[in-house]
Amino acid sequence: MENLKVTVRFYASLRERLGVKKVNLQLEEGSSFTSAMEKLAETLGNKADVIFDKLKIKDSVMVSVNNNLVKPSDLTELKLKDGDVIDIMPLPSGG
């Protein structure tokens, strides 16, 4: 049963390349970040390669969950909760 809703938001070049600001995902309760990304890749279809390289998030992308940056090594086992907001961003290029 899909009763966990998460929002995925995109920033800067990623948003422009994908052509969307955000995507809402419906997941099963207890879903992990990895399963959310599988669903995201499916939703994005042929644009998934903007973010993924063979279903793995590219090194050139950084991720935050509920406004907390998460290291790539900590993402795999991360369990999501209803209402979580995942931000997918390019690496910084300010200054």
Place this chain on the structure above:
Amino acid sequence: MKVKVSPELDDLQSLIDQLKKSSREIGAIAVFVGTVRGTFRDEKVLRLEYEAHETLAPKVLEEITADVKKKYGIIDAVAEHRTGKVEVGEDVMYVLVASKHRKEAFQALTELVDRIKTETPIWKKEITEKGAHWVENPK
């Protein structure tokens, strides 16, 4: 310590004056001013456009500044970065470091500027006479 991510920077001289007033121990204030360059390779740059993560950018900026302040034992620091459209020649970033002596001020300033550019979720789009492109961080 003060950080700011906003369409406008504070007045630089006022920031220096505020730092001077923060402690009688200050003997050096190192200042970095980032400005918009008018060329990109052979192209004429018309302007830059900055986008920041509204919540994360100030949060990360504060964490980095606190970290560098602690690491080098400096007295105080300020870091400000603009968002939105910035024209050629305009200032885009102020970083100030106040310390007892110049050596740690220079070291802290260098690290702080480097880390702001590579860790703070702010992104730069370059608008040149040939078109627009996002500047990629070469990781």
